[in-house]
Amino acid sequence: SELFLGHPDLKPEVKTENLSLLLTPADWDKLKNDYITSAKGKIKSYFGNILRLEVMEKWEKEVHPEVKENLYHSSLSFDIQTIIGEHMKISEVISRSLGMKMLELCLAELHEFIPRFGEEFVAWSTARDSPIFAPYFAAYINSFHDLMSGLETVFKVNTEELQKILAALTRNFKNIFFSKLRTKAQPLLKKILTKDWTLGTERPDSLASAVSQFSVHLQHMREPVGQELLHDVHKYVVREYIMQVIKPRRKMNGETRQQVSEKMNQEARILNNMLIDQGSDSNWLLPAIHHIANIIGEKKKDKIKEYVKELCQDYPDIR
Template sequence: MDKSPTSAAGGILHRFSSFRKSTVSRIKERKSMSKKLSLTSDNEEEITEIFQIKDTEIPSKPCSVSQIREYIKMDKLKEAYVNLLSLRLEIQQKRGALEEGSSDVDLVNKETEISMLFDTLKNKIADIVRSRMLPSVNKELLAQLVTIVLQEEKKKSKRMPGWMEMWENAVRDGVRDTLKKVHLDKPEQNTSWLAVHLGLLGEAIEEDLKRVKAELLSSYPRDFNVFETYVSCYHEVLEVHLKELLEKVTEANDYRALLDFIIHHCPSGLRTEQGAMKLEQDLINKTKTAYCDRLMEDFKAALENIIKLERDDFWKTKKTPDRTDHGFLASRVNMKICQLIESYTRMLKEIDENHGKLFVRFSLEELHQFHKRFEEEFRQHTRSLLTSDLLDMCLWVNYHITYINTFLLLKEQIQCYRESCLTQVEQLEKDMDEVTQKFRQTLMDHFKTEIKPYLNGMMTKKWIKTDEDFTQVTSRIESYSGLCKSMRNPAAQIFVNDVHYYVIKEYVSQLMKKRYSCKNNKNEEAADKMRTQWKELKKLFEEMGSSLDWLYPLGNYLCDIIGMENEKSIKNILHPFVSDYPDISKTQMSAVLYFRDSGLSLERRQVINQFNLIKRDTGNIIHGHSFFIDMK
């Protein structure tokens, strides 16, 4: 760790910020040094007596330089200091006795020696301060140390400045040494390396400040501001240490531990009135941002893991989806996503409310990409089910219904964020509608593929003789009717309506293909068969819950027209028929009449003429439904 003095900005309690300035700055800012160092308490005389060197204590003749050096080495600070004072006085007297402009080499050498001795003494004092000398260990030595610092500061020596600054720096170095001794594992050694270290760090600082307050405080004059100085130094050194730790952090739980330490669990002696530790705001913001960024990356990875789990646990193993108590097919995908958003947001909000809100927006935006990746992976890994046996095909259908339900629920569950993230919620609503529509359309296309060959067999000579194709049609409708009970609304309702509309459209469109015409009065037989089948279809779709009630009368109209004996009877029902289904064309009407009997050309012409008149009269009527216009 760098041992150079660090900037004190932002690392000290507000009420002690002025104390951290250099001795020179403090001298300039204050009217006199006496306000800093003179003793102004009620027991001033007693304290002055303790921390003062009397003139009588200064020997008239100093001991040798080597002896002074030995005194310093043996921690006999006062002996060394009074002899240094005597030596300094002796040199000053010799310097004063020299004629103006003259010099003495020996005197210069002695001045150099005394300067070096004072530096040695200063370094010795710094070592003692840094080593946390306590009164219980050597009260006398500590008193000598304080006395020397006070004396030198009071002299305002230009040649030997900075004794208080030296003391502060020594305190800071001692604080730095204390933090260095706190155990720190490497990240690869212990996943909780930072949380453990910060816990030990807090304990070490707490204990040290308690020791300072209990033992050191009473051993220094009040104007040293001992406790405040230690707090200030801890702020400085700890801030540097936290910056170094931040450079090593890569995981979200470590960022969290760091922020939790700063905001909630820093040592009590370093807390502000708000409870947190006062540090440079840039450091705090940098840590919060890094934490948020890490959580965002973790969230994206967690979404990818959701897809992976679905792939490995369900699609690859062909596991049957779960069901709710109400019989709906279900997955845990939507719940996992909601729990992720809630959990990550809560963790961030505990640190910073704004970052929590930011994360909600990010997570909702990330879901915009998630549903596309999910759909792509799903199609890729379930496509093979369609080329396998019937059970696999049923499983393929069940998977589609499962994820229709999943994304419908997710659409509902994100509504709680509408007030704070309106834009993101509205976009996700569109996304969820899009993905459920795609899954629903895929099911519909599969249904069409299954049923179309049998619908194409309607209104043919074979159809008149057998119900084989129609039985296949109703069987598949019944199968999908059961599947729809596993699908949630509104998707289930839309799907049922789509099935109903498609079956009826394809059934009726067979009349338009002119592949068969009822000869020899077989039109009544065809009409009866068609009426029976129409009733069965109507019953099926009513049971499925179709809301397309307007389709039901269509079969009755067509059966009546096909089964009628003469042209006059047909004309009587043309008006209500065209009024209910105004988009039927002349060509389509002709095809229905052709199926009834291709040989009655004159009769058909008369019916068509009547049809044209009705179409002309009802041409401007606005109808809410279209049907015949959708037929090819």
């Protein structure tokens, strides 16, 4: 009707700034708050589903992670950034301020999700001896590193607090890693200098094989974490090996000392070559066991003094 079509608000030349508000500020704020409250529950649920799928589809089924560009890969970073990006995109259609609130909400949920994820992974890995622990340990460190990078570059987020949370998670994962490594290595280390070990009933590569179950996966972990951890593994094995050798033992005759020296040199070569091949740059550790082996196997006092001198030159802190 003319009455309806002639209304001033429907005229083409109407000025939008003069139109009355469809919603009062109070109503608008209530709608935004209700929207954020609803989204909070959904995002918490989405993050929970990510964890649930990791448990059911990866950990329980012992599915090994993919390797991309020589790094163990997990979809965690991509999935989380997709959730954040999609919710921000939808929210920014309504208003830019709502988009920023959505980002803040996602980050708050992420502050809770990362520790919860870490606790679940630690609990799962502690409860069983699984061959996929070390690969996923590396994959998750890689993925959370990618997540921090994505938050900084794509979403312009200050990740300082998240980095602290990630550092704590990394420490916990490392503790489990070394606990599992010790569980595998200690029984073999304790056999050093026993009768069976001296007579050669133990394979010379048995210790190296046990260590490699963990160390071999570190070459697929992002730097510098992977390299630092491999250095720690190398240092741990050499230190523990020497500690077993220098424990007070029964006296050995010359022939036995020679056998022990040869066995130590053989195992040291296998261990060091394996760890160097896997990427260890701890060359300073290489001569340690050999020095001790040479001292044990030598009969002449003058030669023993020379070997001790060489040992002290390479490792002056042992004096």
